[in-house]
Amino acid sequence: TLSILLSLNKFFFPSAVLFPDWAYKPAWSPGSRQVQLWHFLLELLGRGEGGAITWGSEWGEFVIRDPERLAKLWGERKGKPHMNYDKLSRALRYYYNKRILHKTKGKRFTYKFNFSKLVLVNYPSLPTCPQVRESVLNNTTSVPFSVFPSQLSFNPPSVDRGKSFPLFSGPPPSGTNLSEFSYLSPVNPAFQFTQTLNWPVKSSTEWPLNRVMGLQERIKSGPQDKNHDNNNDRKIFPETMH
DNA sequence: ATCGGAAGTC
């Protein structure tokens, strides 16, 4: 089964992992012109570059194999020649409160992405996001979702069994509103397929706007309790689609 | 190594 998944992976995931526009801060947002650290990390992980950073054993987990080299790469990207791991890791720790990342305790240089929050945290506000505005104007209650890096099929966590995850293989080429979407269940190959759809796509499993917005508010207001287990956050994903 | 406060940059 694993080898099937591995070979399918090459088909389903291009080497460059792209994100829909709304996964990024909008252009008018201050500081948005700069690459964000989590973009950069996902970019390196997506193309398995160099080995300064690699995916870990769990879904979303990554290990920094060469902290100072990673810091140097990050510094080059940002034009900060004196970047080092001490500073980079401080930036990573600021992601804890934003719920983009958390630390894998006990594992050296190991952190874990929270992909569900990663998208939601960066989901733009209702009046300024074309995709959402459109779906509201069309009187639909669901919004398109979600985006993930390329490694989903390698280590399907047991908690995900029976669920499938929508994946964007890329935004639509400019001048069209068509985009090829890849859907994949990490544990059930029957649910793997690609399809060309209109942008934005309405997921067959709908994610109500009020739920998305409500989650946004909850995230903005910060963690409700400090002992909340981030590992269970993926449970907010919609159920298997048909 | 990891954490998080405080002040500074763009």
Next chain:
DNA sequence: GACTTCCGAT
């Protein structure tokens, strides 16, 4: 706002 820089505490 998203870091960068510095650093004392654990």
